[in-house]
Amino acid sequence: MNQPGFPLLSIVLFVPLVGAVLVLLLRNNRAAAKAGALTVTGLELILIGVLWGFFDRHQAGLQFVDRLVWIEPLGISYLVGVDGVSLWFLFLTAFLCPVAVASSWRFLDSLPKADASWFLFFLLVLETGVLGVFAAADLVLFYLFWEAVLIPAYFLIGRWGGGRRVYAAVKFFLYTMAGSVLMLVALISLAVLHVQHTGVWTFDLTALVDLPIPWFAQLWLFLAFALAFAVKAPLWPLHTWLPDAYGESPAPVTILLAGILSKMGVYGLIRFCLPLFPDAVAFIRPWIWLLAVIGILYGSLVALSQRDMKQLVAYASLAHMNLIVAGVLAANAQGIQGALLQSVSHGLTIGILFLLVDLLEVRRGTRLIAEYGGLWKNMPRFGSLFLIVIMASIGLPGLSGFPGEFTLLVGIFQESTASAIFATVGIVLGAWYMLNLFRQTFTGPLERAENRAMPDLKRREAALILPAVVLMFVIGIVPNLILKPTHPTVDHLLNLAQERRVVWWDESGRYAWLDPNQP
Template sequence: MFRPAEAGMQWEEHLPWIPTLGISYRLGVDGFSLFLLPLTALLFVIAVLASWKPVGSDEASRSAVQGYFFWLLLLETGVLGVFLALDLVLFYVFWEAMLIPMYFLIGRWGGERRAYATVKFFIYTMAGSALMLVAILALGYFAYQSTGAWTFDWQTLRGLNLPWPAPLWLFAMFGLAFAVKVPVFPFHTWLPDAYGEAPTPVTVLLAGVLSKMGIYGFVRFGLQLFPEGLRTAAPWLAVLAIIGILYASLSALMQKDVKRVVAYSSVAHLSLVVLGVVVANAQSLAGVVMQMVSHGIYVAALFLIVGMLEERRGTRLIAEFGGLWKPAPLLGVCFLIAMLGAVGLPGLNGFVGEFLLLVGLFQSVRAYAVLGALGMILGAWYMLWTFQRIMQGPAEGRNADVADMRGADLLVIVPLLVLIIILGVFPNLILGPAGATIDALVGQAAAVAWLP
């Protein structure tokens, strides 16, 4: 059983891998990563169910389906490995292992511009990963100089006394890889294309799980491994996060494609989470933990609904919809719950994380709280506007004949909607077990705090 009162790693698995270089197969879980694992497992199950379509009896059709699910399961292995790995080389292997299945899932089963989206995603991710590999090797060398033995063990490396400005440069190299994955402005330009061209189940995973890897990296490595580097870079990272909140919110207001609206909303929400990591007080870090899980749930629900809309109407253009509530009331109710979770309605899961983040920001830098709240107001504006254009008004032409949700649709969406409500009413289901880890993170941040 997981022991919530303990802040350290639990359920550790440690096996030698390449002993001469100090590389081992080491896994562990703490309160910060605890809920990312069931979130990952849940969204992959939902992605599999959402991918279930009739398959032709010919060999080519069966082979294509087998390939699709092979890459999907390989991707899940990589994501779970990232959240569990306590050896930096093992972490890098899992991090890079996800790039190959994503390349094929988007490049083979994506939309018309899938080749462009895949190459762009690949280039951005590889650029960040290459610098992270250099930083990992540098850390191993610093450990060798200090102890006489190579090691890439995360817990051992935390105890190294790195000469300045090594922590800053190492954080910058790690941070670039994490900033691309979140993504943080201005490294976000791959996201609208990748989200827009990926098949719906893959978009669910990109937004619901893979984006959390960047936030996870900022906390696990930035705050816990290079706190001095994070302290120095924090003002600049905060500025980028604020720009990301406002830029993504305004961009969402200008979109004509409903899927791109949700994609830009994801950038805005996660930029607020990055700002919470930068502030790093008790309230903001509790908000980070809560919002990572909450965002994964409601953004997955939103992208599933967008996929259902596209399947029924053959388009994602907002102007082509209207009045769908009358022919598809179940779809309307599900869309409404997911949308209200995203805008942070009290009683739903999005409210708790965003409220904690704003309280943490207000306690540290009030200007950040004001700008973060402005982003939330803009978020409510574009989400409510999108919902109104799609679901309300007269149902004309093809919109009058849109089919409502069926059993298979409800199977994938209802579990997410139930969690949106449950976590909004009982947030301590997450905050309770993560409490000791959050307190430990606050103590580490306080030792190098740059904020008043």
């Protein structure tokens, strides 16, 4: 153990919150507020780097654990920790937030001063919320962060979004909340189960994973948890909030929604569903694979037919996320590690794609693909970056999408050949619509005068995008950089699930759910 002697993780969690208050205090000085927000998110990235430095990659359990009794009578504590599963989600969050803040520069200039500060305030609160989700090891604390994320996201969409922003924000809020509340009852039930077994109230995940959960209870608890995660990811057919929310949000918010908020669902599945309810996972996953495969194909086909490029990217994101969910439920090392790797890769590529689409929209004032064409001639640098990101997204070897998708498919293939085949079809479709997007916007004759007037990539924009692109190459070439630290945790997780399955799942256990009293 080479842990620091101070609560590093808690500092990481609450620096953005402090920054949020700071930004609010600077609401009469737009430039200072912007600089402050960027500094705080940058500092956050550095802190995550420090955390990575201290992280022991040979250890499976939680590291950097901070524990504080919070609500004693119910055994709820402030309990946070990092392991191989959460590490990269934290990193992704810390990486995308400065990008989002920096990409909101011009947008902020169009807002009144106080409004600009409030926008950054909610952005930073959102960062704390998401980081908290990825670090919480107490179920109530997890739920608290999970739901608390809704408030800033709701304001960001509803106050600063496009024409149908109010509709999109309310839909997003209600949809996600409706999906999550059953998880609240489920986690209370877990704690009550623990009380019945041991007489002690606790919501500590590390204690609850030792709890024998009867098969029937596993089934509905899993469904309640999975519903919340499936809405967030989103799994088809629970995705209908997505086109509205992604489409109406201002670009920086879309980056965060698609880049990191969707990963909360994946993370939840890995962190809670796999170790807690292994039998239920094994029983229900064929149905989830079915939904995921439909989601992959549906997302890809709808993306193919989109005329609006932001919507195209939104549906592409839907397809990719469904593939990741399918991989998680393979519940083997490849599936989970692929899901982790692809989550990072997807967060980077989809976030940057939304950013690039926004840059085009800002230059030209439209998102309709048909309005563009031949941009390569006057925007070669922009075009080449766009092409690299697209290639990373569709999984060209050497870029980040490839190792992720490949590992995922290997994982799925071991458990369900049919799902893997359909998923591969989806990947092919993915290449089709993405390259189509590139072809229609950047190649061909440069006919329209408005398009001819579009300036190429500016230096500041390049500075915003290049780090992510470099990272795409790095992950594509040395995926082990990401995968190595996750090994022990993933193995531990699978062992845990396996042990628990042995107890509750035998040949006759398959039908035991008919009798709720069966163990």
